[in-house]
Amino acid sequence: MAETIGKKNKHKVRTATVVLYIIAIFWTFMTLFPVAVTILASFKSKAEIYLNLMSWPKEFLIENYINANKTADALRTITNSLIVASLTTVANTVVGMMAAYILSRKDYKFLKFVYLFFMIGVMVPVHCTLIPINNLATGLNAKNNLFFLILIYVAFNMSQAIFLYTGFMDGISRNLDEAAIIDGCSNWSLLWRILFPVCKPIVATEAIFIFIAGYSELVFSMIMMTDSKFFTVSRAMLNFSSTHSQEIGNQFAFVVMSVIPMVLIYILFHKQIEKGMLSGAIKG
Amino acid sequence: MSKKSTVPKVKQKLDKKDLTISILFLLPAILICVVFIIYPVFDTFSLSFRKWNGMFGAVKEWVGMENYYKIVTDKMFWNAMLNSFYFMIGGFVILMPLAFGLALLVTSKIKGTSFFRTCYFLPCMLGTTAVALMWTFMLNPNFGVFHAIENLLGIDMPLPDVLTVKTLNVWIVILVNEWMYAGYNMLIFAAGLVAIPEDLNEAAALDGATGWQRIRYITLPLMKNSFKVFSILCITGCLKVFDIIWAMTRGGPNDISSTPSIMLYSQGFSYKLFGRSSAYGVILLVLGVVLSIVTNRIFREDKDLAM
Numbered sequence: 001m002a003e004t005i006g007k008k009n010k011h012k013v014r015t016a017t018v019v020l021y022i023i024a025i026f027w028t029f030m031t032l033f034p035v036a037v038t039i040l041a042s043f044k045s046k047a048e049i050y051l052n053l054m055s056w057p058k059e060f061l062i063e064n065y066i067n068a069n070k071t072a073d074a075l076r077t078i079t080n081s082l083i084v085a086s087l088t089t090v091a092n093t094v095v096g097m098m099a100a101y102i103l104s105r106k107d108y109k110f111l112k113f114v115y116l117f118f119m120i121g122v123m124v125p126v127h128c129t130l131i132p133i134n135n136l137a138t139g140l141n142a143k144n145n146l147f148f149l150i151l152i153y154v155a156f157n158m159s160q161a162i163f164l165y166t167g168f169m170d171g172i173s174r175n176l177d178e179a180a181i182i183d184g185c186s187n188w189s190l191l192w193r194i195l196f197p198v199c200k201p202i203v204a205t206e207a208i209f210i211f212i213a214g215y216s217e218l219v220f221s222m223i224m225m226t227d228s229k230f231f232t233v234s235r236a237m238l239n240f241s242s243t244h245s246q247e248i249g250n251q252f253a254f255v256v257m258s259v260i261p262m263v264l265i266y267i268l269f270h271k272q273i274e275k276g277m278l279s280g281a282i283k284g
Numbered sequence: 285m286s287k288k289s290t291v292p293k294v295k296q297k298l299d300k301k302d303l304t305i306s307i308l309f310l311l312p313a314i315l316i317c318v319v320f321i322i323y324p325v326f327d328t329f330s331l332s333f334r335k336w337n338g339m340f341g342a343v344k345e346w347v348g349m350e351n352y353y354k355i356v357t358d359k360m361f362w363n364a365m366l367n368s369f370y371f372m373i374g375g376f377v378i379l380m381p382l383a384f385g386l387a388l389l390v391t392s393k394i395k396g397t398s399f400f401r402t403c404y405f406l407p408c409m410l411g412t413t414a415v416a417l418m419w420t421f422m423l424n425p426n427f428g429v430f431h432a433i434e435n436l437l438g439i440d441m442p443l444p445d446v447l448t449v450k451t452l453n454v455w456i457v458i459l460v461n462e463w464m465y466a467g468y469n470m471l472i473f474a475a476g477l478v479a480i481p482e483d484l485n486e487a488a489a490l491d492g493a494t495g496w497q498r499i500r501y502i503t504l505p506l507m508k509n510s511f512k513v514f515s516i517l518c519i520t521g522c523l524k525v526f527d528i529i530w531a532m533t534r535g536g537p538n539d540i541s542s543t544p545s546i547m548l549y550s551q552g553f554s555y556k557l558f559g560r561s562s563a564y565g566v567i568l569l570v571l572g573v574v575l576s577i578v579t580n581r582i583f584r585e586d587k588d589l590a591m
Contacts, residue, residue, distance in 0.1 A: 017394060020389060027386060027466075028403050031406060032403065034418050096313065099314075114310060114314070118317065121317050121321050123573045125523065125568045125569060125572045126524065127545040128572075129565075130561075131565065135327070136319075158316060162313065216411030216412055216413060216414070216527075233411075233413075234412070237414065241420075251421070255418055258411065258413075259411065266409045270402050277472065278475045
């Protein structure tokens, strides 16, 4: 009797496992299919794409990539985006950590209000600042200025970063700083030499997310950048897809080129991202 | 913030210097937020009562509540609100079960979970515009996937451009959005799942609880917090959707696939109605703040009760 139940259960478990595998493989297919089609199409001629989008390329042509780079200046726009994303990430980390250090380690009464002030920043939707920031940029002659764009991105990542860093630092024992202070450590070196290394997991994960957001941001880049020399990659791709809508192959190639840096970063850091997310620290 | 330990007396002499340093450390962050967030909010507010064509030197004529009146009587505004609402519905009906299902999958005992996890998360690394364009190509009536299938089957019927069909286009964008963020939200749920002690499930399994029963009576109640995080993100995020719609349909044709933030953009930067666009900004801001306070309140109270 007991044996039959055991067998039945085993049988059930096996069916369940098979179902799980089927679902898992199905969603893997769903995820990779569009990516694979895009990559394959980027090597095909226009005629071949119209004939059958999903076929294997008869031969792998690199013309699409050459043309995308020539017409849309793909590499330059990717470089622009990489510059913007890296500087945003660095600035956010430095400025955010400095603020978080004070908020977490000092006891002044006004800090409560400063913290509240940053938290209000989380609630402001980015888009309602579009027009004033556009005016500000025109007034300061800061259109087509990558640094101004970076400052905007830094502002909109700030609250989230400070919130995360402060939370994390609050969890670090103060014994660590007290020992350092007795050793004559200044605020600056206490933050960067002692606390920063301890905060690395949260900083790294948040940095990756800030980087992705900065690399692919669209709205501000649309209003701030009017000269195609300074287009970021998202802006340039959209522009290219509407002005050269007939050159399908080139567009596929541009999309593939644009995601290469992100995929590389993902391959390098996916463990860090998963660890950060699974610890429940990062929530959007 | 936690309660601070008492400051050692030795430090008192250095108090003044310490205060200066504290302020200097906070200053860059505060300045950036004031210039790019706080000042713009006030400016938007003031502009929303005026009429302005965006030209420098042009008069910003005071018109009172006219902009707001024009917005709430415009049926495209309500259409945009409805589209945002669809995004929220899509989030709860499609994204949540999908992401939760995937989270169960990648935390289950099948082999290759780390491969599946890495794979599912990939789409949200690609960037919204790239994802949007990829799917726009897939859905293209002249060479997209459906066209290719027709070709294979030997059917020669012209396909409609699904991204121009009212309501359908919004739902297609929603599906693409869910495709992109399924992996991201999967990790939010997985974070809750891995925090559940393994012995609980084992004990239940020994007692003869089936998989479904274990999910229903152990997993779901213990996952409350992850569902809260998801709900807050989903509700407050639905007003802000911009990039993916803009990249796929430009909010069109004729604004029918717009959300309020796209209306804000097109009123300002396409139609040069900067006053009206600012009024959209204020509406977005108020709705955003109200929604995040309300959702936080609802879920926080719930949390206190649970404890």
